[in-house]
Every structure is written in C-alpha cells, then in structure tokens.
Amino acid sequence: MTGRRAVEKSTTPNPASGSTKRAPQGRGTRRTTGLKDEPEFIQLLTPTGERIDHPDYPLELSPEEARSLYRDMVLVRRVDAEGTALQRQGELGLWASLLGQEAAQIGSGRAMRPDDFAFPTYREHGVAWCKGVPPVNLLGMFRGVNNGGWDPNENNFNLYTIVIGSQALHAVGYAMGVQRDGGDSAVIAYFGDGASSQGDVLESFVFGASYNAPVVFFCQNNQWAISEPTSRQFRVPLYQRAAGFGFPGVRVDGNDVLACLAVTRAALEHARSGQGPMLIEAFTYRMGAHTTSDDPTRYRSSDEVESWRAKDPIVRLKAYLDREALADETFYKTVDDEADELAAQIRSGCLALPDPDPLSMFEHSYAAPHAQVAEERAFLADYLAGFAEEEH
Structure with a gap:
C-alpha cells in the first residue's frame, strides 16, 4: 500500500516466561506529544494520516473497513455530544464524555469477537456501540430511570460500573469461568489511569496472572484522574506495571484507531490461546470534562488541550482516507447525515x-x-x- 513506512523490528523479553521470545509487546517509535517526551508506543497511523507498518502488529484493512471505522467514530462522537447536551438541558442527571477517546474504544471494540465479553467503566459508549447496545439504552442510568438499561448477556457487554475499578475483578472472575467451562472466548476489562491505582485493579492483576486467565486489561490513559495528572499517580509508564505481575504490557497510541485495533486483536488472541493476561495502555487524552459536573479549566491549561486537539483521532483517520483516496465528499456527507438522524433518535428516545x-x-x-x-x-x-x- 502506498504511503507506508516501517518501524524498527525489536525483540523484547516475555515477562511471564523469562525468555527472549518476542511476545505481543513490541516497540513503537519515540514520539514527542507536545507535553513531554513520552516512552515508546505502537503506532500504525501518524497524526498526519501516514500509514506505518509494525512487525509485531500487522494489519490488513480493506477500504470498506477503514471507512467503517471512520463512520463508527463519527457516530459515537455524536452520541456523546447528545449525551452532554441532554444533561445540560436537564434531561440527564450526569454524563461521562468520551470526547477524544473514540479511537481507543472503537479500535478495541472492533477487535473483539461476538463471544468476547467486555466489562466497561461508565464512559465506554464506543465499546457499547461496537457490541450492539442501542445508544438510547445508555441513557437510562444517567436519567435515573433504571440501573443499567440492557441485558449484559444479550451483547456480551456488562452494565456500566460506577465503583472505580471493581469491574476489573468482575472481568477476571468471568474469565476464570470461561477457562473452567472450556470456552475459547476472551474477556476485556476497561479502566482509566486513575483506576489503575485502585486496589481492585491491582488485585485483578494478581488473580489474572495467578490463574493465567484469558483476560485483557485495557487502560485508557487519558492523562487525568479527574483533576490529578498522571505525573502524580505513578513514577513509571503505566504499561510497565504488568511486568511486576508476570504478564506482558504494551503502550499503544490511543488516538490511532488502527493501532488500537491491531494491538487489541493480538492481545485477545494471546489471552484466548492460553497465554494468560495482557495489559494495554492506550495513551490518549480526555478532551472534555471528566463528567458534566467537572470543570477542567480549573486544573489544566488551554495550551495542553490544544496540543492534543491536533491529534484528534477522527481527523487523523480522515487524513488517511483522503491521502489514500479511500473516501469522497459523498461518503462524508452520508455519515454526517446519519449522525444527525441518530442524534434525533437519541433525543426523542431519551424523553420517551x-x-x-x-x-x-x-x-x-x-x-x-x-x-x-x-x-x-x-x-x-x-x-x-x-x-x-x-x-x-
């Protein structure tokens, strides 16, 4: 494919075995985020839309699949915008925005098989979309009319979890059940960088590693645990914590939907093939408030937000589609029109x-x-x- 370049191939030790066999950890390219020089991460799509090949995470994507990922992110962003608007209009008590994290959620969500089970926090609206949960159903808890709004078993997507980090233990328990039932599916637990400091998450690492459970820990590191920056939360890159528990960890560019897709797909296969857990740190950014009750201007600068705005995951994928001539204005208009229709359905559905x-x-x-x-x-x-x- 045109416009591709490769990164250096690397060999990294598998912390679970002590060998030098290349595990699905990989090395990426050192990037300057505009905030500070961050450790390496896996990237398949640069912020300007240039395609990169990575030796450990190959990804073949058809034009239709690339367009579908763009559609997913645009529609999910509109779902999120309507959730925020409905809360501001007094129709919801609270809303947790995913703005800026669409690539991490859509990429990982589309990596799952239908029989893989996901355990979310309270802002995985993109993963819910990938698992087939109707967007209106996400509003019930935030409107105060139900305790969830969907049957977890219908879509293999657990109810939203408000208690920070507890879903990681639930995910490991479910994965241990899959293991004992002889199934070949995998489980994925979503949590944020703040939750990684919770005892429940660390306990889930212990149990997941001890029982070699088929679980992937997917941390969306959006740089802020409400108002606490990552610099106050940990002294080593978050993904490196996995080594202390005896399983692989990898950092991926969380604003690169292709990298999130490829890395999560590899991690899920790693888990379901009997090799045990894996930790993915999706290095991304929360563009909006932690929730609608939060005012991020009180603790972070506008310059920081603008530096990340240049890495917008939707703009990045659109740049790739345009660079490779995979989409035209008719396609973009069709997606925008579909987003308008979806927004109207969400508003009417919420009020009903x-x-x-x-x-x-x-x-x-x-x-x-x-x-x-x-x-x-x-x-x-x-x-x-x-x-x-x-x-x-």
Missing part, C-alpha cells in the same frame, strides 16, 4: 424513557422477603398515597 414505579426500588434487594425492606416500602407507599389524596 418511562419513569419507574417508585416502589420498584425495593424489588430484588434480597432473594427472600426482608422485614426491614417491607417496612420501608410500606412507609414510602403511604407517603406517596398522601399526594394522591391531596390531588382529589
């Missing part, structure tokens, strides 16, 4: 979400009847009945 019966909160709290819960339910029922009497 039914409010739950207030008393339903007491259902399924315990497997068997519980006296205190029954007393609390009766108290609320009497309280609500008083409003009905006033209306009459």
Whole structure:
C-alpha cells in the first residue's frame, strides 16, 4: 500500500516466561506529544494520516473497513455530544464524555469477537456501540430511570460500573469461568489511569496472572484522574506495571484507531490461546470534562488541550482516507447525515424513557422477603398515597 513506512523490528523479553521470545509487546517509535517526551508506543497511523507498518502488529484493512471505522467514530462522537447536551438541558442527571477517546474504544471494540465479553467503566459508549447496545439504552442510568438499561448477556457487554475499578475483578472472575467451562472466548476489562491505582485493579492483576486467565486489561490513559495528572499517580509508564505481575504490557497510541485495533486483536488472541493476561495502555487524552459536573479549566491549561486537539483521532483517520483516496465528499456527507438522524433518535428516545414505579426500588434487594425492606416500602407507599389524596 502506498504511503507506508516501517518501524524498527525489536525483540523484547516475555515477562511471564523469562525468555527472549518476542511476545505481543513490541516497540513503537519515540514520539514527542507536545507535553513531554513520552516512552515508546505502537503506532500504525501518524497524526498526519501516514500509514506505518509494525512487525509485531500487522494489519490488513480493506477500504470498506477503514471507512467503517471512520463512520463508527463519527457516530459515537455524536452520541456523546447528545449525551452532554441532554444533561445540560436537564434531561440527564450526569454524563461521562468520551470526547477524544473514540479511537481507543472503537479500535478495541472492533477487535473483539461476538463471544468476547467486555466489562466497561461508565464512559465506554464506543465499546457499547461496537457490541450492539442501542445508544438510547445508555441513557437510562444517567436519567435515573433504571440501573443499567440492557441485558449484559444479550451483547456480551456488562452494565456500566460506577465503583472505580471493581469491574476489573468482575472481568477476571468471568474469565476464570470461561477457562473452567472450556470456552475459547476472551474477556476485556476497561479502566482509566486513575483506576489503575485502585486496589481492585491491582488485585485483578494478581488473580489474572495467578490463574493465567484469558483476560485483557485495557487502560485508557487519558492523562487525568479527574483533576490529578498522571505525573502524580505513578513514577513509571503505566504499561510497565504488568511486568511486576508476570504478564506482558504494551503502550499503544490511543488516538490511532488502527493501532488500537491491531494491538487489541493480538492481545485477545494471546489471552484466548492460553497465554494468560495482557495489559494495554492506550495513551490518549480526555478532551472534555471528566463528567458534566467537572470543570477542567480549573486544573489544566488551554495550551495542553490544544496540543492534543491536533491529534484528534477522527481527523487523523480522515487524513488517511483522503491521502489514500479511500473516501469522497459523498461518503462524508452520508455519515454526517446519519449522525444527525441518530442524534434525533437519541433525543426523542431519551424523553420517551418511562419513569419507574417508585416502589420498584425495593424489588430484588434480597432473594427472600426482608422485614426491614417491607417496612420501608410500606412507609414510602403511604407517603406517596398522601399526594394522591391531596390531588382529589
């Protein structure tokens, strides 16, 4: 393919075996991010849209597949924008934006097989899209009308997890179950750089390594754990933590959808083939606020944001499509029109979400009847009945 160049091939030790056999870790190219000189990472697409070959992570992509990745990212960004707008309009209580992280989520999401199971945090809207969860279903929890909005078993996509880092333990437990059931699927656990400091995540590393579980740990390092920068969180590159637990780690350019696709695909195969866990650090950036209750201007500079804006994952892939003449204006307009239609469906779907019966909160709290819960339910029922009497 035209416009490609290769990076130096490398051999790195496999920390799980102590050998020098090349594991799916690889070396990338040292890049200057505009913030500081960062350690090497895997990159298949430069910020200007130039295609790179990497010896450890080959990727053959058809024009149709490349266009599909662009479509995915544009539509998911629009889903995210509508979520933010709905919260600002008072229709959602909260929204966690993925702006800037589309490549990490779409690349890793499209790397999964249908039978692979994903355990998300609360901002994996792009992964949910790849797993077939309708965008409107993502809004229920943020609107306060349900506790999730979808059946995890229908799409192999777990419910959003608000408790920071707990989903990593859930993922390892599920992977151990797959292992014992004799399955050949893999599990992927998503978390952020802040969650990597949580005990639950580190415990999941221990159990995943000890049982050689078929799990991939996918950390979206977006540089900020709410208002705490990565410089205050750890003293070594995050992906290098994996070596201390006995499994491979790799850093990938998280704004490069092709690299995220290739590396995650290799990691999932590494896991499902019986070689145990692998940690992927997707080096990316949160362009927006941590959530809609956050004001990032209080702790980071506009110059920093602008330096990362130049690495926009959608702009990067579009530059590649244009460079290789893989798309035209008709295609881009079609995608934009589809995004407008999707936004309208999300708005109408959000407003149509039914409010739950207030008393339903007491259902399924315990497997068997519980006296205190029954007393609390009766108290609320009497309280609500008083409003009905006033209306009459």
